[in-house]
Amino acid sequence: VNPPVAPWDDRGLLLGDGLFETLLWVDGQIRCLDAHLARLTAGCRTLGLPAPDLEAAARLCRAAPGEAGLEGGRAAVRLTLTAGSGGRGLDRPAAPAIRLVARAAAATPITTPADLVLARTRRNEGSPAARLKTLSYLDNVLARAEALAAGVDEAVMLNNRGELACAAAANLFWIVDDALFTPALSCGVLNGIVRARVLAKAAALGVETRVVATGVAALEGAQAAFLTNSLIGVRPVRRFEGRSYAPHGLIARLAVGI
Amino acid sequence: VNPPVAPWDDRGLLLGDGLFETLLWVDGQIRCLDAHLARLTAGCRTLGLPAPDLEAAARLCRAAPGEAGLEGGRAAVRLTLTAGSGGRGLDRPAAPAIRLVARAAAATPITTPADLVLARTRRNEGSPAARLKTLSYLDNVLARAEALAAGVDEAVMLNNRGELACAAAANLFWIVDDALFTPALSCGVLNGIVRARVLAKAAALGVETRVVATGVAALEGAQAAFLTNSLIGVRPVRRFEGRSYAPHGLIARLAVGI
Numbered sequence: 001v002n003p004p005v006a007p008w009d010d011r012g013l014l015l016g017d018g019l020f021e022t023l024l025w026v027d028g029q030i031r032c033l034d035a036h037l038a039r040l041t042a043g044c045r046t047l048g049l050p051a052p053d054l055e056a057a058a059r060l061c062r063a064a065p066g067e068a069g070l071e072g073g074r075a076a077v078r079l080t081l082t083a084g085s086g087g088r089g090l091d092r093p094a095a096p097a098i099r100l101v102a103r104a105a106a107a108t109p110i111t112t113p114a115d116l117v118l119a120r121t122r123r124n125e126g127s128p129a130a131r132l133k134t135l136s137y138l139d140n141v142l143a144r145a146e147a148l149a150a151g152v153d154e155a156v157m158l159n160n161r162g163e164l165a166c167a168a169a170a171n172l173f174w175i176v177d178d179a180l181f182t183p184a185l186s187c188g189v190l191n192g193i194v195r196a197r198v199l200a201k202a203a204a205l206g207v208e209t210r211v212v213a214t215g216v217a218a219l220e221g222a223q224a225a226f227l228t229n230s231l232i233g234v235r236p237v238r239r240f241e242g243r244s245y246a247p248h249g250l251i252a253r254l255a256v257g258i
Numbered sequence: 259v260n261p262p263v264a265p266w267d268d269r270g271l272l273l274g275d276g277l278f279e280t281l282l283w284v285d286g287q288i289r290c291l292d293a294h295l296a297r298l299t300a301g302c303r304t305l306g307l308p309a310p311d312l313e314a315a316a317r318l319c320r321a322a323p324g325e326a327g328l329e330g331g332r333a334a335v336r337l338t339l340t341a342g343s344g345g346r347g348l349d350r351p352a353a354p355a356i357r358l359v360a361r362a363a364a365a366t367p368i369t370t371p372a373d374l375v376l377a378r379t380r381r382n383e384g385s386p387a388a389r390l391k392t393l394s395y396l397d398n399v400l401a402r403a404e405a406l407a408a409g410v411d412e413a414v415m416l417n418n419r420g421e422l423a424c425a426a427a428a429n430l431f432w433i434v435d436d437a438l439f440t441p442a443l444s445c446g447v448l449n450g451i452v453r454a455r456v457l458a459k460a461a462a463l464g465v466e467t468r469v470v471a472t473g474v475a476a477l478e479g480a481q482a483a484f485l486t487n488s489l490i491g492v493r494p495v496r497r498f499e500g501r502s503y504a505p506h507g508l509i510a511r512l513a514v515g516i
Contacts, residue, residue, distance in 0.1 A: 005263035006271055008359055013264055014338065015395040016274030047396075048403055076346055080272065088334055088363040090395070090402040090427050101266055105346040122384025126418045127397045129379075136394030137273040137348070138305075139385045144348040145306055160384045160418035169348055 002060055002067055002101050010099060012082025015090065016136030018098075019043045024230050025065050025075040025104060031230065033058060035193045040081060043132045050098055052081055057100055064104035076107040076231055082135065107231055113238035114227055116167065118216060119143035119155035123165040123188035130159075130188035144168035154227065156219065156240065159188040163213045170229040171195040174222035175248055179208040181222070187213050194228040198254050205253065224248030233258050260318055260325055260359050268357060270340025273348065274394030276356075277301045282488050283323050283333040283362060289488065291316060293451045298339060301390045308356055310339055315358055322362035334365040334489055340393065365489055371496035372485055374425065376474060377401035377413035381423040381446035388417075388446035402426035412485060414477065414498065417446040421471045428487040429453040432480035433506055437466040439480070445471050452486040456512050463511065482506030491516050 011017035021036040037058065041051045057079060065075050084097040121142045124130045139157075147155035147168065154167040164183045166172050171192040173182045180202045183189050202209045212218070219225060224245045225237035234255035237245055269275035279294040295316065299309045315337060323333050342355040379400045382388045397415075405413040405426065412425040422441045424430050429450040431440045438460045441447050460467045470476070477483060482503045483495035492513035495503055 003266070005265055006268075007263055008261070008338070008361060010264075010271070011399075013268070013271040013340075014278070014336070014393070015399055016393050017396055017399050020272070047400070078272070078346065080266070082271075088336065088365070090399050091406060092399070092403070103266060107346070121386070122382060124380060124382035124385070124397065124418070126380025126416075127382070127400065129396050129400065134394075134396050135272070135274050136392075136396035138275055138387050138392050138394035139382065141269075141273055141275050141348050141350070142305070142385065142387065145350070148349060158384075160382070 002064060002103060006082070006099065007085055009085045010082050011084060011086045011092065012080065012099070012135045016134060017092070018080065018082035018135040019047070020081065020133050020135060021079045022230055023061060023077040023079065024107070025077050027072055030061055030077060032193050033061065036079070039191065039193065040079070044081070046128050046132060049083055049096060052098060052100055060100055060102040064102040068104040070104055070106060074107050074109060075104045077102055077104045080135070110232050110235060113236040114154050115152035115238055116154050116156050116240040117147055117150045117152050118241055119146045119157045119168070121146065121157065123157045123159040125159040125161065125165070125186070125188035131185050131191060133190060140168045158216060162215050163187045164216060164219055165189050167227050170227035170232065170235070172225070172227060173198065174219050174225040175250055176222050178250065179210060180250070181210050181212055181218065184211045184213050192228060194230055194233060194258060197258055198228055198234065201254055201258065207250065224251060226251050260322060260361060264340070264357065265343055267343045268340050269342060269344045269350065270338065270357070270393045274392060275350070276338065276340035276393040277305070278339065278391050278393060279337045280488055281319060281335040281337065282365070283335050285330055288319055288335060290451055291319065294337070297449065297451065298337070302339070304386050304390060307341055307354060310356060310358055318358055318360040322360040326362040328362055328364060332365050332367060333362045335360055335362045338393070368490050368493060371494040372412050373410035373496055374412050374414050374498040375405055375408045375410050376499055377404045377415045377426070379404065379415065381415045381417040383417035383419065383423070383444070383446035389443050389449060391448060398426045416474060420473050421445045422474060422477055423447050425485050428485035428490065428493070430483070430485060431456065432477050432483040433508055434480050436508065437468060438508070439468050439470055439476065442469045442471050450486060452488055452491060452516060455516055456486055456492065459512055459516065465508065482509060484509050
């Protein structure tokens with residue numbers, strides 16, 4: 001059973017010391033649960049935290065929709081892992097006791113293309129945390145707020161070298177001459193589960209895929225672009241700043257079954 | 259009265275969306291309370307959060323040592339401000355209701371000089387959050403963990419441009435030819451309250467002060483170095499990587515009354 005409250009000495013709350021996963025639940029089934037739990041475990045290793053009990057984590061995720069009163073349809077399940085309770089200051093206890101909680105909320109599918117702006121807030125390519133879904137997500141919150149302030153859906157984030165990284169809550173792809181491009185993880189990019197699936201599917205379709213470190217001009221010069229995450233799947237981009245993109249057949253082909 | 263728990267829908271817990279202050283309490287008095295509350299208010303403005311009720315914040319801070327069973331001596335009071343409860347995802351509610359909590363812990367003075375290493379984890383100079391004490395503090399946690407793993411006290415963080423920024427939980431100063439140097443806020447540096455007091459005191463003493471953007475060689479070539487924060491005040495540095503520093507009279511002069 002998922003607890004309703006956390007103590008104020010939780011390091012997730014005090015320091016953003018922890019990780020999360022956002023999972024799609026459709027009609028009683030969680031999509032890609034094993035991939036999410038594997039990524040969470042790998043993230044714990046990177047951050048120096050103990051690995052979660054995967055059976056317990058799966059149980060909490062499966063219980064969350066019912067606890068939220070959802071009986072069917074489509075929901076987002078957020079699994080949160082914190083470094084647990086700790087004393088004052090930055091240092092973790094000698095043996096951190098991680099805390100796991102899942103919560104669910106109804107999630108209607110998004111069927112419209114996305115309009116994007118360029119965020120002023122940058123990704124921190126110099127931190128391992130920029131490649132993880134951590135509880136220190138304020139840069140993403142700020143980038144998204146920039147998008148909402150501009151009246152659009154999402155914001156494209158560059159890193160401090162000026163390289164394209166991702167959107168506030170999605171990975172970024174674009175298409176040039178029927179080749180598929182996406183930023184390299186080393187640019188400060190979350191290792192997205194749908195990102196990996198799209199890259200694998202493109203390769204299986206015989207599409208040329210290029211994982212790159214490049215500036216914003218590449219996106220401005222693209223024929224088409226799209227976003228991915230576990231909730232939206234594949235979402236076409238309609239506009240980015242002054243640039244408009246037409247629908248592209250490759251996006252539809254990649255979206256099938258993702 | 260400070261609450262013992264937070265709900266799991268708190269955006270501080272889920273997304274690191276919030277700020278904190280660490281205040282020094284000595285024998286019933288909080289040091290520089292107004293300066294801390296002014297910085298907290300300024301941080302809320304930067305993050306787009308409503309300003310806190312300063313009377314309520316001061317009351318919570320003053321209550322915290324007693325709630326922790328402390329009757330006198332020296333304590334750290336941590337005041338935490340979160341963006342409050344929210345729905346799923348990155349977007350804040352239309353009218354965020356911020357949450358304020360203070361907690362205290364006994365804090366013995368540190369009287370030894372600090373040994374430092376260079377952190378691999380970088381500061382995100384491209385985010386306004388790098389100049390604030392935010393709840394998204396994982397990069398600082400990781401840098402500190404690097405220091406502990408190396409058997410030393412603190413880690414010096416560079417930004418992605420390779421410029422000196424700060425330590426994991428302190429501002430950084432160094433001395434060359436009796437001039438005082440510290441990194442500029444634009445390098446991704448917290449606007450430390452003791453940092454500002456030290457700069458003002460140095461100017462009042464007629465010491466040349468230089469706020470700079472420069473690489474790690476400047477620290478390696480310095481005659482002396484020290485750290486500052488509200489708990490340690492002014493703490494001399496003994497070693498940084500392979501470099502040792504002798505005690506320096508200017509550090510002792512700057513520390514008086516800080």
